[in-house]
Amino acid sequence: MRNDADLLTDEQAYLTALYERLDLLRDQAAERLRAILLEAGGTPQGRSQREATRSHWAEQVAQMNAVENGLCFGRLDFAADNPRYIGRLGLFAEDRDQDPLLVDWRAPAARPFYLATAVSPEGVTRRRHLRTRGRELTGIDDEVLDLAAAGAGGREDVTGEAALLSALTAGRTGRMRDIVETIQSEQDEVIRSGLAGVMVVQGGPGTGKTAVALHRAAYLLYTHRAQLTRQGVLILGPNATFLRYISQVLPSLAETGVLLATLGDMFPGVTARADEAPAAAAVKGGLGILDVLAQAVADRQTVPDDYIEVDHDGYPLRIERGVCEDAREVARRSGRPHNVARQLFVTEAIHALSQQIADRIGADPLGGENLLEESDLAETRRELREDIDVQQALFDLWPVLTPRQVLRDLLSDADRLESAGLGEEDRGLLLRAHDARWTPADVPLLDELAELLGVDDTLRARAVAQERREAIEYAEGVLEIVQGSRSLDFEDDREEEVLSAIDVVDASAFVERHEVLDTRTASERAAADRTWVFGHVIVDEAQELSPMAWRLLMRRCPSRSMTVVGDVAQTGDLAGTTSWDQAFEPYVAQRWRLAELTVNYRTPAEIMAVAGDVLAGVDPSLQPPRSVREAGVEPWARRVPPAELADQLISTVRTESAQVSDGRVGVLVPDALEESLGAELTAAVPGAAVGEQPDLLNHIVLMTVKQAKGLEFDSVVVVQPDEIIAESPRGLSDLYVAVTRATRRLGVLHTAELPKELAALA
């Protein structure tokens, strides 16, 4: 009889063969890459093809490197089929007609690994999880999936229980890990849902929303590769620290072509990271600001009180208020953006001024018709257009503007704000220095202004068109030569069918082929281009987005192919989303689909009992997600004298750090205490990370709740919960976020009474 040791030996042999195949393929890819890198010169077309080949092989090598750990993690046995091994990458034998050696987790054939249950086994008789360290098999967990065996213990709501629990109880590292080995069926439904339309994934803390969003990106890129690598996928996260936290997950899923960004990165050339009062961000985030921006632009289209006098050709020329008003009216009525409509304003004004000149110099002394002819008038207009003084005067009245300039000027000038229609209280909130740093809430305003202002690219377009005309003329010349030589060569042999360049391309197609292709990836180009349209947009912590931020995102995704993950119970931003219906109504009406995640994989049951009370304070109708496990440790609270808070915190952090040994301790504090407690903690515990973008790889991190959105720690110490609540109208939601960051241990330090929502800890 075969025993467990034989089983391990067999599976190890299979694993070793897989790694040998991987090594071989990787060596081949690396060799091809080296060969391409050694090539040089050639035509522009040849170079761009070479670049495409180079990035293909570079990506292949990177993918194969990324799957080194955990290459294969599962096996499915079927009643009526060969076993199937599941891994992070697909591998084929030399002979492609054979079954694949390893099935990529994203392929349809891998799906039963995540979905098959004893009740609905989908032909699977056994699911096996392979545990590995490096290339070595360290253990096997089997689940037998036939109904007869279903009663034999195990949970029907969880697949791969042993593997799942071992993943969930592992110490945290400060970087998120992939979950491909233990994706649960409700998560799998979301990950593999179709590409089209808006899908909202609502789920409480720890239900795997972030993990699911990232795996969905990997799945979509795998399944719709051609389309999505061309257009790119945007993943929007709440802050830079969070992006670093998740940044390793995608490469290890062997994917590229994804742009990870925060709202603050969404206007090319601006990195908006500064903080501002939540109330100010709320004013900027509401749709009421749209009228203010439109008026701010209109306010830049001015007319003189009476007239402006300029010197033209030695004569004084008056640019009268009436002329400017008429020209402005025509330009505004065109409905074009400000910088584009400017052409109309100038043309109208020049027209009126030329008429003025004609009236003066062409007047018939005998009272007849004006003596100037149309050609004279055209000449006058040309002179006026070229007159620097006239140009300057018209520029001052209707200047070319940039979004940054308009927003800076507006936010630093109380009169402009008032004229744009902002009430006194809001003016007080928004007013700031002219050189203030950009905040994330400014970014949708910059984007909106870019739409209102537009870009007058007539000059650039003219230059490009001219260049292209010249290239086509040149190409026509080349093709004529080809044509000419062909008729000479084949004069005597007219029967022969010969295709030459002239038969298959015309001159403009010839030019197109020879134009140098942009070799940047879609995500690189998208990052530099405000008007880039993404193939798919994934938004994490989507509840924090304001209506203005949604407007910006919808512009980047006119196809509305979006995955939106979030939890309306965790909304902290005042302008954030508290109802998905409201957020999407303006863009897709009722046409969005909702998926709910209900199981909490992060926070153990003991801590969720406390979190449930806090959630009831936020909204009694909301249900906390169900914890998948217990930690066996009760959460605690300790009241300390105010003067001892810092010392007590330091000693608590030391104890907690020892408790989680290699894991992570997160200290979550009210905004007002971040600086002072941060300073005291780092003085006493030198390795601790604090500040605007603390390094999560440190074992101890102190941050505000806002910074901790989406993150998790083995042990969490919440400081002064009453202050966290008091700091914002959404303070209870913030406390809910704070207490749900822990994977094992939760403690609370407080100097005042415990808030009633935490009474269970008293």
Ligand SMILES: Nc1ncnc2c1ncn2[C@@H]1O[C@H](COP(=O)(O)OP(=O)(O)OP(=O)(O)O)[C@@H](O)[C@H]1O
């Ligand atoms: N199927 C799974 N297998 C293993 N681990 C999982 C699984 N699903 C989620 N997790 C783990 O649970 C933790 C919480 O997941 P995640 O951060 O994605 O949750 P979330 O819903 O985004 O939470 P929050 O709303 O609090 O930000 C992570 O450590 C994640 O790796």
